[in-house]
Amino acid sequence: MKKYLSLILLILAFEAISGGIGHYNMNSVRDWYAHLNKPSLAPPNWVFPVVWSTLYAMIATAGWFIWRMPQGAARKKMQILFGGYMALSWGWSFVFFTFKAILAGFYWILAYDLVALLLIMTAWKEKRIVAYLMLPALAWTLFAAYLNYSYADLNKPVEPKAEIIGG
Numbered sequence: 001m002k003k004y005l006s007l008i009l010l011i012l013a014f015e016a017i018s019g020g021i022g023h024y025n026m027n028s029v030r031d032w033y034a035h036l037n038k039p040s041l042a043p044p045n046w047v048f049p050v051v052w053s054t055l056y057a058m059i060a061t062a063g064w065f066i067w068r069m070p071q072g073a074a075r076k077k078m079q080i081l082f083g084g085y086m087a088l089s090w091g092w093s094f095v096f097f098t099f100k101a102i103l104a105g106f107y108w109i110l111a112y113d114l115v116a117l118l119l120i121m122t123a124w125k126e127k128r129i130v131a132y133l134m135l136p137a138l139a140w141t142l143f144a145a146y147l148n149y150s151y152a153d154l155n156k157p158v159e160p161k162a163e164i165i166g167g
Helices: 001-025 026-031 047-067 072-096 102-127 128-154
Strands: none
Touching: 001 026, 001 047, 001 072, 026 072, 047 128, 072 102, 072 128, 102 128
């Protein structure tokens, strides 16, 4: 049981961090995001915390398996990929919601998906359970990339019209 205490604590930490980021961006979700034109496949807002809570438990578990691997090049490579993945994952909310940079959020998510794919490919050879745990997160963020792109397309900034003065 003591072995799994670190896993439980890691899952709780991931849930707390992601919950804190969500709480930080709550006003933007309520005031800005709620007024965007939504793509037809956009799920209702309540879906996101449910899905992300589940995914972050799986992602934290993947990280736990990585940190329990024997010291070596494979572990180090997976730790770097996992750290980059988490930075991109948690950072996306700030890009999209805090800075309201919809198109930048799309490119951010593409980078994030690329790192996830590299992590999964590496884990497939080194620690397959990590790959299995990360696959649902990749699937969801590929869908999120579609949504993000659709939000950018449906909410393009209005270009000011040039007026001819005195003409």
